[in-house]
Amino acid sequence: MNTTFQHIGIIHSCFTEKFGIPRQSGLVSEAPAEVEIFPPYNREEAFRKLETFSHIWILFVFHAIKIKDWKPCVRPPRLGGNQKVGVFATRSGFRPNRIGMSSVRLMNIRQEGSCIILSVKGGDFLNQTPVLDIKPYLPYADMIPSAAGGFAAAAPESELAVEFSPQALETCTEIEKQSCPGLSKLIVQTLSIDPRPAYHSHRPVPKVFGVKLYNFNIKWEISDDGILVTSIENC
């Protein structure tokens, strides 16, 4: 038995490649995204009163996973990438039905021509993610203060210091003025939670990485002092 669901919209996200996407919603609180609702779901009245909620759930498709088969176990980055747990004990996208769910802050809802666009912050979406549903976050039902979070009880601990080289800072300031306010804050939040795969975490040698945000390639190095953003280039 199966059920087919329509894509009701698409997410335009600052995360334009998988590397760098926070591993849960809320971890990069300033990460902006826009949810564009497709016809025939783009009706103002279908979202009436949604603006009274501060947060919403977005149900989406993990669309960029190319492997067709699912495996019963995954190695969550959370456990250092070495330990296998059941896929249903994780929020990994490598699951039988590739439905993701993330709670985000609802900033505003606007109409642009025939489009309905929801502006949100704090998401963990890859750009172009297909949307299945929008639901209000109901504190009285969705907040469970007594819940115990198993092997993922608390947010990941790493909070690295992030600095910019003088040249990277200059480029960033220029880009912020021209087209992309908040870019430096987004870079800091994204890198401070250490986007490197788990198996790199204890490599002592500084190494150069690149992470894509919007259409910028952010290059950075890691050392014992933290992260240094060395350049920001169009890509």
Next chain:
Amino acid sequence: MNTTFQHIGIIHSCFTEKFGIPRQSGLVSEAPAEVEIFPPYNREEAFRKLETFSHIWILFVFHAIKIKDWKPCVRPPRLGGNQKVGVFATRSGFRPNRIGMSSVRLMNIRQEGSCIILSVKGGDFLNQTPVLDIKPYLPYADMIPSAAGGFAAAAPESELAVEFSPQALETCTEIEKQSCPGLSKLIVQTLSIDPRPAYHSHRPVPKVFGVKLYNFNIKWEISDDGILVTSIENC
């Protein structure tokens, strides 16, 4: 564009008809349900470490809605059934993609022959609900203490007193001994939150209602003093 998802399991729930189902998960904390996982998803290792979480999300299909079309607005019971709001501002099943999500307490996971069965409490599922996904409830990501719940900010207020007639109490005690421990508590919780449709709420005349739990028809009357369970019959 659309995506097809397999049903990975089915829910065996105490709620065998729509009337009486709590309007969110957690409202009837003792409501039991069992999630039977279908092959090929019924592999013990696919659920490994899930037992370390106290609560899980169940994504499911609202399967009993027969109307094919969706409407942009619904009248939530929450607002007395008279006010229309956008369907995306509610958790109603009458939505374009009929995916529901509920958080429940995970009581245990057991293997019975080739079956994997998750035993849960606090659900709001109709019996025979198809399951799309099981995910752990992650307190650090899913608890949003700052969230504002719009027009559904707090749990519904009504808490009616529930009494049993001597005959109903006797029948209930007998059923509890024989086959169904906890039935009286389940009846009290289910009725105390007033399962009547919103448009009945201010009718002063006592009226007889019936609600089905498992294969029992629970008859009850309402008056200014609260609810009186008058009989419990097999159906």
